[in-house]
Amino acid sequence: MHDGDTIRVRQGQLVERVRFACIDAPELAQPLGKESRDYLKSLIAQNGNRVTLKIVDTDRYRRKIAEVFSGGKFLQAEQVKGGMACVYEQYLSNCPDAAAVKQAQNFAQSSRVGVWSGNYTKPWDYRKMNR
Template structure:
């Protein structure tokens, strides 16, 4: 599947489950946004009629971090898809909390967007274009926004949560066509990027050598990993990782 410049591949899909209609108030990144819901729609208690603002977190995909290559582009792409619109949320149950919110208090969901179209075009296996028209009466299409983020190349798939096979197919299609982040050379998963960032921020112990201003960092040698001074070769202090 090829994609023209500035075009968007849409993925029609029926949610096949109950959804709630919510406004998109603010896009945070490529897989989350601020919305407003009735508390009862999250808790299931009909007496909770108060409205709250809450973050909606996509359930089966992971977009690049904002300070990672592709992060801002993923947010901009999602903004172009659903910014300032109303979407339908299929709320998921988080296994680690047993609730519809995760450990950060975010609603975990799959977002769907329904739009009316005056005309449409698709191609058959022989690449022959077919044009759809209702002669003035628009036809309505419901789209899976998670799948669209993946197939357009702006998100990974969280395989550990058991997504539908279509997610994995969309991911492979985006990789083959080098869409979005797959056009970059050094792609790493967002969770690996976060690990590296936190590892780099972790305090580094000072080198114990007298009058040395270096600090201890992990290094690899013939016998595995060890801690060595950052001022090497001026300072040759080293010790085992275990201390």
């Protein structure tokens, strides 16, 4: 587990980094960054640390981009619903289940949880400011 939108998966001897499609979670150095990572870790642990991937692309860092499921839950939607990530509009066209993450974000915003509970900098803005 790296952060709230990137995990390492193992299949046999192969270990790969997988970037979550559709969402962007706070960087570890940002407020809620570690909480986002830990929330994701707890979601995956509920299913014995097993995930299913729907790979949609590969990024410039050679990570697989995927929709990630665990225990019947769509983890992107769970992260967003918990306020631990934002919909990543810039890359939403690469997201087969975009409607689910948008609905989750509407819920999180109206509930004012996590990144929607205060004046948090979006992860993409944070990265631009800290290059």
